[in-house]
Amino acid sequence: MISKTTIDNVFETARVEEVIGDFVQLKKSGSNFKGLSPFTDERSPSFMVSPVKQIWKDFSSGKGGNAVAFLMEHEHFTYPEAIKYLAKKYNIEVEETEQTDEQKEQANERESMYVVSEFAKDYFHKTLLNTEQGKAIGLSYFKERDFSEDTIEKFQLGYSPDTWDAFTSEAIRKGYKLEYLEKTGLSIVKEEKQFDRFKGRVMFPIQSLSGRVLGFGGRILTNEKKAAKYLNSPESDIYHKSKVLYGIYHAKQAIAKEDNCFLVEGYTDVIQMHQLGIENVVSSSGTALTPEQIRLINRLTPNITVLFDGDAAGQRASIRGIDLILEQGMNVKVCSFPEGEDPDSFSRKHTLTEVEDFLKENAKDFIQYKASLLVKEAQGDPVKKAGLVRDMVESIAKIPDVIKREIYVQECARIMDITENVLFNTLAQIRNKGKKDVVKEEKPKASGNGEMVALKNEEKVKFRRQYELEQNIIKLLITFGKEPVEFLDLMIEEDEEGNLVEKEVKRELIIYEKIYLDLQEDEVEFANEDFQNIYPVLIEHLTREEGEIKLDQLGQTLDPEIMGKISSIAFEPERHTLHKWDTHEIYVKSLKDNSGLETVQTLLNLRHFLIQSKMSEFGEQLKSGELPENAKEFMEEYKDYKTLEVLIAKKRNLVIMPFMR
Incomplete structure (x- = not known):
């Protein structure tokens, strides 16, 4: 149990604007700060923070309170967890009495899953650095990818032994319940037998915005045809892959500072760019981009630059994610690497200055990028060109801001050499159809008893x-x-x-x-x-x-x-x-x-x-x-x-x- 002295010290020291500033991009507004709600999907700021009163209020969701309340709402911390988080942030020593077995038993299920995940992260990391198998296989792989010791430590990279139940047995021996090992997906239980899900893989811990371990990504190093190259933790109460971005914990400060987020595909893309010095980068972890992931970035910046591999097929497939970004009212640019290159390989071959210059020179506005990519497919065919134009207008139709839509229509008309009126008419048709497709709310039924x-x-x-x-x-x-x-x-x-x-x-x-x-x-x-x-x-x-x-x-x-x-x-x-x-x-x-x-x-x-x-x-x-x-x-x-x-x-x-x- 945390002492009252520690709690009082935390409340006296913690600044609500600093705490929330780690999760939400705040801008000065008179004596207060304001920003986009981290709890709802909104495009106009309705989230306010008062440094004078040391409270916050989210008018879109109705939530509000002090710094501790924010952490409990946003990170799903318990009260003690929030106090400990703030104590760590402000270097305050936590005085507490040892928990009894009964108190440990009463810890809620989510917390137990977080504890198990934290243990797993430490176990995999120590296995990588301190065991013969970990060093010979896992550490060698990371060294081959030119990851430094500091980078391995920063991202807490690890290795799961290539034996059936090494992790599960150790976790149970340490007192962790099999129930939570199974619920987090770390262990698979079948007919009273249990074995490790990530057997023989190098491990990438996936962390929340606050740094809590939510799940893992594991890469196999053998050439087994039946085994997936990458394997992620299954969905659980604490891990929802559609709502998580790999690297967001390490990138959040840089994203807010640079007012831009680079979006890549894989774990190693993120790690390699961080190691080079470009830290405002996150990954969708190989899954299709989702609205929840985009909104997570939108809390920190309205600007996204999508980095595509040099593979043309991958670019065409990934372009669908751009429409989702536009739909959220964000500004999106696209940068494609040379053929055969990805952010990982390109970062290894070039200096920080060279990569930064490349990104600045080659990042195109989405309309320019989409046009350049699709024009190659049309190749002078009028029918294909008409389809291409409509494809571009459908993307523009996703943009909620009317001024931006008009500017993009003008740009599209210039690039495709077509009159603006035609594009505006097409835009109107698409948007009107979208409105008709929205299901209208039922009108309230009239009551027979008017009185x-x-x-x-x-x-x-x-x-x-x-x-x-x-x-x-x-x-x-x-x-x-x-x-x-x-x-x-x-x-x-x-x-x-x-x-x-x-x-x-x-x-x-x-x-x-x-x-x-x-x-x-x-x-x-x-x-x-x-x-x-x-x-x-x-x-x-x-x-x-x-x-x-x-x-x-x-x-x-x-x-x-x-x-x-x-x-x-x-x-x-x-x-x-x-x-x-x-x-x-x-x-x-x-x-x-x-x-x-x-x-x-x-x-x-x-x-x-x-x-x-x-x-x-x-x-x-x-x-x-x-x-x-x-x-x-x-x-x-x-x-x-x-x-x-x-x-x-x-x-x-x-x-x-x-x-x-």
């Missing part, structure tokens, strides 16, 4: 209104809880004759004090369960702590889901910055300018809403004719509420004056 529907809708409106008012109170506490304001307050008192009358009183209060006193006075309880949980925590925090609310510290005690709601509310005043209204000469007034007024009006609106609800209940009872036994008291209470409703309605645009302490 019941109207009643339900009315209840929804009332519920929504109360939710909004309660949420606004939480927002004011989070954002301006410690702001001092002079309130011109409305007091409702009884006069000598027992009538309710209004009285204005100036009071100097802190916003959280004003909210707390008013809600206490009216005995108001939040209807929403989340707000019921959040409100007392915020009041206690504001009473105890100096200065603004420290949301990252709140995250230590609150449920991650509740913390996500707090983040959402905290970012609400700044959400308009995502839409760049000022570029349209629409200037949104800061809530801070009117925090006191907003507080008074919200409290008055809530009081008015609750009174109206009470009046509605009275009205229903009067309509039914079923008056309570104490009918006289009931009617007097009804009269008081009616008077109070009128008074509050008159005062809902109350003016307040800020003051300085």
Whole structure:
């Protein structure tokens, strides 16, 4: 168990913008940072990070919280794992007590699979470096490929012995369960027998964006015809090959820095280019490129350069992946190596400068590349040329940005020597057909009971209104809880004759004090369960702590889901910055300018809403004719509420004056 001292130290040291910056490309936006959501497929940034509040909010998925919450959401870490990850990142020593056997038993299945995969990585790496078979076969292979010792260490390359159960037996001897060896695909179990999946192969660990081992790729070194040259881990709870890119862990910083990602085909292509000094490179690991893999790159950069081998057939097949990249709204270039060369072999034969120059000089825009490749196939045949043009326009149709589409149409018209009008007409046909193919959502069915529907809708409106008012109170506490304001307050008192009358009183209060006193006075309880949980925590925090609310510290005690709601509310005043209204000469007034007024009006609106609800209940009872036994008291209470409703309605645009302490 991790000590509280370590946890406190981690929270005090970790910077949310630095932690998230390792996974998402962030750009400055006022006092905040913004970027593309790492949880959904989006093209306009709706992900915000606040260095001041030390929280983040993803408006597209609704997730939010502090640095630990991000790691738990994005990397599927447990709370202790997230703390340990941050401790390692910031060189903080982790103090913890030894886990009991019972605690180890309670570790969740995913974590057990991660632990087994980590053990396997270390086992294969040590086997490569420290055993006779590993050095004679595995290490010799890597040396033949000119991999240096530093490169082998960096990518934790390994070797699985050429015996049936060497790894499985060692793992079981070390206490790892066969159940998880099988679930990760490291061991194959048949009729109470078990053997190694990667027997006699050199091993390439496949890591997540955060460096966790998800699975393995293994290359056989013999000439067995029945055995696949490359073998990957099977799909599991932690390894989904369509969502993983080989090398992303080592490449993420360089991709963000260079604002470009080189996409290659194989493991050795990635490793060789890294060794040469080009680190912003990843591989789809020999599988067809998927939208999930493209979105993984899009979190770090909108620019991809696809590197093709010199093999023409492979280029034609791989060109389908370009349409997927375009569909995601990314910028794509293509670079083809000379015939017979691939990124691995080319990098071995040339210096860093030579390779960099080659990539710069030969990287073409996708439309130029596709045209040059397909024109060779047409060879002056008009029918083939027409098909080629349509093929290119179909690629352009995938681009979501209308300006980019128009520019590419113009470029295509120039290259193919055809009028723009023809291409625009073809583009329109293709896009219109695409729209028709989209299945429309079913319209809601009309209810036979119109009165019941109207009643339900009315209840929804009332519920929504109360939710909004309660949420606004939480927002004011989070954002301006410690702001001092002079309130011109409305007091409702009884006069000598027992009538309710209004009285204005100036009071100097802190916003959280004003909210707390008013809600206490009216005995108001939040209807929403989340707000019921959040409100007392915020009041206690504001009473105890100096200065603004420290949301990252709140995250230590609150449920991650509740913390996500707090983040959402905290970012609400700044959400308009995502839409760049000022570029349209629409200037949104800061809530801070009117925090006191907003507080008074919200409290008055809530009081008015609750009174109206009470009046509605009275009205229903009067309509039914079923008056309570104490009918006289009931009617007097009804009269008081009616008077109070009128008074509050008159005062809902109350003016307040800020003051300085």
